[in-house]
Amino acid sequence: LSKADAAAAVLWVGATLxxxxxxxxxGAGFWALxxxxxxxxxxxxxxxxxxxxxxxxxxHVWLIFVLVVLWTAFSTAFxxxxxxxxxxxxxxxxxxxxxxxxxxxxxxxPKVRGRRLxxxxxxxxxxxxxxxxxxxxxxxxxxxxxxxNATGDLVTSWLNxxxxxxxxxxxxxxxxxxxxxxxxxxxxxGDFALERYFAVRALAAALVAGAVAFAGVFVxxxxxxxxxxxxxxxxxxxxxxxxxxxxxxxALLVRGARRGTRALAVGAVVGVVWGWGVAQFxxxxxxxxxxxxxxxxxxxxxxxxxxxxxxxxxVLPALALLYTLSQxxxxxxxETESPGG
Amino acid sequence: xxxICTVLIGLGLWLGIAWWRKRDIxxxxxxxxxxxxxxxxxxxxxxxxWIVTEVGRxxxxxxxxxxxxxxxxxxxxxxITLAAVVLLYTALGIATVVVLRTMSRRWREAEIxxxxxxxxxxxxxxxxxxxx
Numbered sequence: 001l002s003k004a005d006a007a008a009a010v011l012w013v014g015a016t017l018x019x020x021x022x023x024x025x026x027g028a029g030f031w032a033l034x035x036x037x038x039x040x041x042x043x044x045x046x047x048x049x050x051x052x053x054x055x056x057x058x059x060h061v062w063l064i065f066v067l068v069v070l071w072t073a074f075s076t077a078f079x080x081x082x083x084x085x086x087x088x089x090x091x092x093x094x095x096x097x098x099x100x101x102x103x104x105x106x107x108x109x110p111k112v113r114g115r116r117l118x119x120x121x122x123x124x125x126x127x128x129x130x131x132x133x134x135x136x137x138x139x140x141x142x143x144x145x146x147x148x149n150a151t152g153d154l155v156t157s158w159l160n161x162x163x164x165x166x167x168x169x170x171x172x173x174x175x176x177x178x179x180x181x182x183x184x185x186x187x188x189x190g191d192f193a194l195e196r197y198f199a200v201r202a203l204a205a206a207l208v209a210g211a212v213a214f215a216g217v218f219v220x221x222x223x224x225x226x227x228x229x230x231x232x233x234x235x236x237x238x239x240x241x242x243x244x245x246x247x248x249x250x251a252l253l254v255r256g257a258r259r260g261t262r263a264l265a266v267g268a269v270v271g272v273v274w275g276w277g278v279a280q281f282x283x284x285x286x287x288x289x290x291x292x293x294x295x296x297x298x299x300x301x302x303x304x305x306x307x308x309x310x311x312x313x314x315v316l317p318a319l320a321l322l323y324t325l326s327q328x329x330x331x332x333x334x335e336t337e338s339p340g341g
Numbered sequence: 342x343x344x345i346c347t348v349l350i351g352l353g354l355w356l357g358i359a360w361w362r363k364r365d366i367x368x369x370x371x372x373x374x375x376x377x378x379x380x381x382x383x384x385x386x387x388x389x390x391w392i393v394t395e396v397g398r399x400x401x402x403x404x405x406x407x408x409x410x411x412x413x414x415x416x417x418x419x420x421i422t423l424a425a426v427v428l429l430y431t432a433l434g435i436a437t438v439v440v441l442r443t444m445s446r447r448w449r450e451a452e453i454x455x456x457x458x459x460x461x462x463x464x465x466x467x468x469x470x471x472x473x
Contacts, residue, residue, distance in 0.1 A: 082414075083415060086416050086422070088416075089421050094425070094429060097433070105436060105440055108444060110440070114439075150416035154416055
C-alpha cells in the first residue's frame with residue numbers, strides 16, 4: 001500500500017461518513033417534503049426537526065473533509081472534476097446554503113408564510129442537493145471527466161442516463177437511511193404512531209433504492225464498462241454484503257423488529273461506497289488518471305496523513321460524544337415544543 | 342484595517358483600565374458611542390483586510406507560483422454563477438436582517454423566551470448536562 005493509496009483510502013473514509021451522516025440528513029428533508037400539508041405533515045416534520053436539530057451541521061463537516069483531502073492530495077483530479085462539473089456542483093452548493101438557511105429560519109421567520117417558505121426551501125434543497133452530487137459521481141464513474149481544466153463536456157458529462165440514475169440512487173439511499181434512523185428517533189421519543197409511519201416509509205425506500213441500484217447495474221454495463229467489470233469481480237463481495245444488509249433490514253422491518261436495523265442500513269450504504277471505490281481502483285478518474293499519477297508530492301501526502309491521524313484523535317471522540325448525547329436525548333435544540341405536541 | 346484595529350484595541354484597554362480601577366465601565370457617553378460603532382468597525386476592518394490580501398496579491402493567485410489568469414476555470418458561464426451567488430447572498434442577507442429584527446421585537450414583547458434562539462444560552466439546561 002503506497003502513501004497515495006493511503007490518502008485515497010482517507011478520501012474514501014470521508015466519502016463514506018458523508019454518505020451515511022450527510023445522506024441521512026438529506027433524507028430527513030426528503031421525508032419533510034413528502035410529509036404532506038400543514039396539519040397532516042406537522043408531526044413528522046416536528047420529529048424530523050427534533051431529531052436532526054442537534055447534529056445537522058456536524059453531519060456536513062465530512063463534505064468539507066472530502067474536498068480538502070481531494071484538493072490537497074489529488075489536485076489534478078480536483079481541478080478536472082471542479083471545472084468540468086461546475087454546474088451540478090454549484091447547484092449542490094446553492095442547495096446546501098438554502099437548506100441551512102431554511103432550517104435555521106424555519107422557527108424564526110416573522111410570519112407564518114415565511115416559516116412555510118423556510119420549511120419548503122429546506123425540504124426541496126434536501127432532495128436536489130444529493131441528486132446533483134449523485135450526478136457528479138455518475139460523471140466520474142463513467143469516465144466523462146477528462147483530465148485538465150474544463151476539458152470534459154460541461155453539460156452531457158452529468159446530464160446522461162447513468163448520472164441521473166446515480167442522482168436518483170443518492171436521493172433514495174438518503175431517504176432509506178433517514179427513515180431507518182427516524183424509526184428509532186420516534187421510538188426514543190415514545191411516539192408509536194410515528195414509529196410505524198417511518199417503518200412503512202423505510203420499507204418503501206429500501207425497495208425503491210434496491211430497484212434503482214439494480215437498474216444501475218445495467219446502465220453501468222453499457223456506460224461505465226471499467227467500473228462494471230470490477231464491480232462484478234473484485235468488488236463483488238462488497239456488492240453482495242450491501243445487498244445482504246439491505247435485505248436483512250427489509251426482513252427485520254417486515255417482522256416488526258427494530259434492533260440492528262440502523263447498523264445494517266449503514267452497512268448497506270458502506271458496502272456501496274467501498275464497492276465503488278474498489279471498482280474504480282487504481283483510478284481516480286476511470287481509465288484516465290490513476291491514484292499514483294494524480295497524487296501530490298510525498299511530503300504533502302505525509303503531512304495529510306499526519307493531519308488525518310490528529311483529526312481522528314481529536315474530532316472522532318467529540319463527534320461520538322455528540323451523537324451519543326443526541327441519541328440519549330440529553331441535547332435539547334433550542335426549542336421548547338416537542339413532536340408529540 | 343490597521344487603524345481600526347488599533348482603535349479597537351485602545352477601546353478594549355480603556356474598558357480594561359476602567360474595570361480594573363473602578364469595577365465599572367467608563368462613565369462617559371463617548372465610551373458607549375464608541376462601543377456601538379465598534380461592531381460595524383470590526384466588519385469594515387475584516388473586509389479591508391480581505392481586500393488588501395486579495396487585490397494586493399494580483400496578478401498572482403499563489404504569490405510567485407501561479408498567476409490568476411492561469412488558474413481561472415476554462416468553463417464558460419462563470420458570470421452566470423457569479424450573478425447567482427450575488428443574488429442568493431443578497432436574498433439571504435435581507436432574510437437574516439428581517440429575522441434578527443423579528444427576534445429582537447419578539448423578545449421585547451416577551452413573546453418567546455430568550456433561550457429560544459439558535460446557539461443562544463440556555464437558561465433551563467437539562468439536568469444531565471448540568472452535571473457534566
